[in-house]
Amino acid sequence: MIQLIDIQKTYGSLRALDSVSLTVREGSIHALLGENGAGKSTLMKILSGFLPRTSGRILLSGRDEDLGSPEKALAAGIGMLYQEPMDFPQLTVLDNLMIGRSHGFFLQKKHILLDFLKISDELGFCLDPDLPLRRLTLGERQQLEIVRLMSLGVRVLILDEPTTGITDVQKSALFTCLSRLRELGKSVILVSHKLEDVASLCDDATVLRQGKVSGHFSAPFQSMDLLRCMFPESQSPVPSDHHEPGNPFFFLDDVMASDGRVSLKPLSLRICSGEVLGLAGLEGSGQELFLRVAAGLEPLRSGSITLDDFCLSGRPFREFSSRGVAFVPGSRMEDGLISGLTLAEHVALNRSGGSLFFNKKHALDRTRQAIRDFWIKAKPDSTVDSLSGGNQQRFLLSLLPDNPRLLLLENPTRGLDHDSTLAVWTILLDRCRTSGTALVFSSPELDEILQFADRILVFFQGELILDGLCRDLDRDAIGSAVAGMRKSF
Amino acid sequence: MTLSVSRVSRFLNSPGLSLCLVVFSVIAFVSAVLALSGVAPLETFRLLVQGSLGSSVYLGHVLKTFIPLTLCSMGLVYTFRIGLWNIGIEGQIIAGALGGFAFFRLFDTWIAFPLALAGSFVAGAFLALMSGLLKTRFGVHEIFAGLGLNFVAQGFTLWLIFGPWKRPGIASMSGTDPIADVFFLSEKGPFALSTFAIVLVVVVFFLSWVLIRQTLIGLKLHASGTNPTASRLLGLRPSLSLLFALTVCGGLAGLAGFFQVTGVYHRLIPSISSGYGYLAILVVLLSRYDIRFVPLISFFFSCLNVGSIQLPMILQIDSSLSGVIQGLVVLFFLLVKSMKDRSVQNQVSNREVSDE
Numbered sequence: 050m051i052q053l054i055d056i057q058k059t060y061g062s063l064r065a066l067d068s069v070s071l072t073v074r075e076g077s078i079h080a081l082l083g084e085n086g087a088g089k090s091t092l093m094k095i096l097s098g099f100l101p102r103t104s105g106r107i108l109l110s111g112r113d114e115d116l117g118s119p120e121k122a123l124a125a126g127i128g129m130l131y132q133e134p135m136d137f138p139q140l141t142v143l144d145n146l147m148i149g150r151s152h153g154f155f156l157q158k159k160h161i162l163l164d165f166l167k168i169s170d171e172l173g174f175c176l177d178p179d180l181p182l183r184r185l186t187l188g189e190r191q192q193l194e195i196v197r198l199m200s201l202g203v204r205v206l207i208l209d210e211p212t213t214g215i216t217d218v219q220k221s222a223l224f225t226c227l228s229r230l231r232e233l234g235k236s237v238i239l240v241s242h243k244l245e246d247v248a249s250l251c252d253d254a255t256v257l258r259q260g261k262v263s264g265h266f267s268a269p270f271q272s273m274d275l276l277r278c279m280f281p282e283s284q285s286p287v288p289s290d291h292h293e294p295g296n297p298f299f300f301l302d303d304v305m306a307s308d309g310r311v312s313l314k315p316l317s318l319r320i321c322s323g324e325v326l327g328l329a330g331l332e333g334s335g336q337e338l339f340l341r342v343a344a345g346l347e348p349l350r351s352g353s354i355t356l357d358d359f360c361l362s363g364r365p366f367r368e369f370s371s372r373g374v375a376f377v378p379g380s381r382m383e384d385g386l387i388s389g390l391t392l393a394e395h396v397a398l399n400r401s402g403g404s405l406f407f408n409k410k411h412a413l414d415r416t417r418q419a420i421r422d423f424w425i426k427a428k429p430d431s432t433v434d435s436l437s438g439g440n441q442q443r444f445l446l447s448l449l450p451d452n453p454r455l456l457l458l459e460n461p462t463r464g465l466d467h468d469s470t471l472a473v474w475t476i477l478l479d480r481c482r483t484s485g486t487a488l489v490f491s492s493p494e495l496d497e498i499l500q501f502a503d504r505i506l507v508f509f510q511g512e513l514i515l516d517g518l519c520r521d522l523d524r525d526a527i528g529s530a531v532a533g534m535r536k537s538f
Numbered sequence: 539m540t541l542s543v544s545r546v547s548r549f550l551n552s553p554g555l556s557l558c559l560v561v562f563s564v565i566a567f568v569s570a571v572l573a574l575s576g577v578a579p580l581e582t583f584r585l586l587v588q589g590s591l592g593s594s595v596y597l598g599h600v601l602k603t604f605i606p607l608t609l610c611s612m613g614l615v616y617t618f619r620i621g622l623w624n625i626g627i628e629g630q631i632i633a634g635a636l637g638g639f640a641f642f643r644l645f646d647t648w649i650a651f652p653l654a655l656a657g658s659f660v661a662g663a664f665l666a667l668m669s670g671l672l673k674t675r676f677g678v679h680e681i682f683a684g685l686g687l688n689f690v691a692q693g694f695t696l697w698l699i700f701g702p703w704k705r706p707g708i709a710s711m712s713g714t715d716p717i718a719d720v721f722f723l724s725e726k727g728p729f730a731l732s733t734f735a736i737v738l739v740v741v742v743f744f745l746s747w748v749l750i751r752q753t754l755i756g757l758k759l760h761a762s763g764t765n766p767t768a769s770r771l772l773g774l775r776p777s778l779s780l781l782f783a784l785t786v787c788g789g790l791a792g793l794a795g796f797f798q799v800t801g802v803y804h805r806l807i808p809s810i811s812s813g814y815g816y817l818a819i820l821v822v823l824l825s826r827y828d829i830r831f832v833p834l835i836s837f838f839f840s841c842l843n844v845g846s847i848q849l850p851m852i853l854q855i856d857s858s859l860s861g862v863i864q865g866l867v868v869l870f871f872l873l874v875k876s877m878k879d880r881s882v883q884n885q886v887s888n889r890e891v892s893d894e
Contacts, residue, residue, distance in 0.1 A: 370773065378771065384771070386768055388765065394757055398761055398773075448772065
């Protein structure tokens with residue numbers, strides 16, 4: 050039995066986990082749910098020894114455990130199965146099993162092989178030990194990893210989003226395996242987004258929200274209970290007065306694209322000028338890919354993109370940009386700003402075209418103007434690295450062209466505090482109202498979308514499954530769509 | 539207490555101390571090795587200085603090395619600024635030499651000279667552009683492309699020297715027939731050096747200084763090299779900047795090759811590039827990619843090269859000592875720099891911890 054008591058994890062002033070306590074019983078499957086950023090991965094990394102906790106206790110069978118490193122956690126019987134199994138594709142199945150085990154100088158191949166066959170049999174798996182690993186599917190690699198962990202004596206198995214990317218057949222094999230493990234007295238912690246899977250399989254569930262425990266459940270429970278706990282009714286946000294949108298000008302027809310992790314199913318959409326669209330959905334459902342496709346940063350597999358009468362499909366990003374499509378990336382320092390350069394240098398480079406010379410004074414003046422207009426706390430010769438997240442975001446916004454037709458923003462208020470968030474939204478909405486710019490933004494916070502957007506688009510596994518006006522939809526309907534439950538509407 | 543600590547740490551962080559540390563370490567290390575080999579270290583250093591700066595003849599030799607080395611180094615400042623390792627520069631020198639020499643064989647009149655000059659630039663730039671296109675179109679790393687093309691250029695030169703351009707009757711490693719006397723760069727004045735060559739280097743230096751430090755070009759190169767994704771969003775074209783940097787570098791290397799043909803060897807030889815390309819990489823590393831320090835460091839390296847020529851005759855030690863010293867200078871420089879960076883990191887993280 051594992052008990053986590055008052056686990057805290059702070060990074061400077063940021064509280065990633067705030068007094069999280071939970072108990073996992075022996076011989077049970079315990080689900081850990083929550084949106085991205087809720088703290089699930091942090092908690093599991095602490096449990097599996099990858100991160101040190103700031104404070105709190107972890108007890109295994111009543112004994113306080115240190116779990117200061119992955120080796121110590123493994124020695125205590127805790128093993129983690131990652132979404133992308135960390136294995137060695139060039140080696141065979143059996144070789145993969147042998148790695149990381151301490152044996153003497155000589156390999157004990159036969160012993161390990163017997164062990165492998167015994168455990169595979171117990172769990173209902175069928176794997177060929179001599180196959181090179183790269184010939185296995187993701188589901189099979191997962192199975193191998195479970196066998197490996199079991200052979201190392203793991204008694205607590207943590208699975209991080211195990212059902213992403215495996216076939217239905219493999220999913221049932223996995224679930225059968227997990228039930229078998231439960232019968233054998235092991236503890237299983239399942240980190241997942243898939244509420245229906247959780248409801249059907251798990252004995253207990255804990256929901257995390259913004260680093261705190263939001264609710265505990267014991268079977269039997271319904272997906273809707275979990276949903277309401279993940280997206281609780283907060284104080285109704287004051288909806289800003291939504292203007293009537295103008296004429297449609299941006300059209301996507303049967304657009305398909307893929308970025309290797311998620312594929313967009315054929316999507317058709319029209320955007321009107323002055324409209325504010327919020328994109329909702331669990332992480333990796335396709336919102337970010339959609340934004341990049343609309344910005345011209347990601348190529349289309351099929352379909353077309355039209356702005357006014359002009360066909361933009363297949364054109365380079367420069368052309369999207371020159372026609373008034375502006376994009377603001379979610380990772381400010383990685384994708385949007387250049388480390389080591391000052392604000393003035395960014396301003397000088399911004400849309401400088403082919404020009405050679407730059408008027409230093411002119412650039413400084415423009416930078417000072419931007420600092421004033423966007424309330425940026427910095428000097429023109431400060432490097433962007435030295436700015437806080439909120440200031441970086443406002444600076445990024447200041448670099449946008451004056452009157453874009455379409456503004457695409459990836460999670461614009463990520464990591465910002467309340468005041469910075471309000472400042473950013475004031476700037477953005479002002480743009481919209483005065484110049485008829487259409488705004489499309491993604492956000493993990495339903496509150497933010499309901500407060501600022503006219504229209505909401507919900508994505509699930511690459512498919513646009515809901516497109517409606519915010520004022521016409523209720524929270525439950527939206528929440529269900531986010532979790533991929535189609536039955537509710 | 540805190541005041542004196544900060545003063546000490548400021549001194550420790552000054553570039554002056556780093557330089558002293560590097561120089562001291564190199565001298566100490568080399569002296570130790572020489573002493574262990576039974577050679578007087580002081581005498582060796584004296585000969586190095588005297589053999590490079592001791593007379594106008596020696597100084598002329600130093601400048602003959604300085605010119606191609608500085609041209610290459612200035613070119614590399616462009617490519618390093620955008621984050622490229624243009625190992626292919628050695629081949630670009632060779633290409634420039636070939637390009638120039640070809641025109642000297644084709645034409646007898648004065649027109650050959652400007653054509654050869656232009657041809658050298660274009661040939662060097664062309665080879666560099668090949669590396670660039672391999673990178674932008676096919677993602678081939680410039681180190682592999684550069685090395686590969688170096689071999690190509692070298693092989694092509696050998697074929698020309700032993701084949702179509704061979705000396706009538708004797709095909710030999712000593713190279714081709716010389717170019718016509720009229721095309722030799724003049725060796726006038728106390729240093730036996732052509733004013734044309736010196737003027738060329740000075741002009742390129744000032745042009746590059748202005749381009750890199752005063753115009754948007756330098757900034758675009760730096761931005762594209764640091765973060766091509768963000769650069770694209772700002773409206774820049776990192777691929778074009780990359781090709782530009784390589785073209786300029788290749789062109790300047792080509793001019794170095796031109797100088798080797800007209801000013802030094804007066805013909806085409808197999809080792810026409812003399813390793814100046816690789817040496818230029820060391821020069822630019824030491825100058826911390828700042829064009830202002832390039833001529834100084836290039837001069838220092840040239841002195842070492844020339845000064846070590848008489849070492850075998852007088853002290854019976856190999857002239858490759860100059861290469862050893864050059865390599866050590868760079869190694870110790872990098873070592874001292876990384877120690878300094880590490881201590882700065884520690885200071886920053888100590889401050890972070892105390893903030894919490």
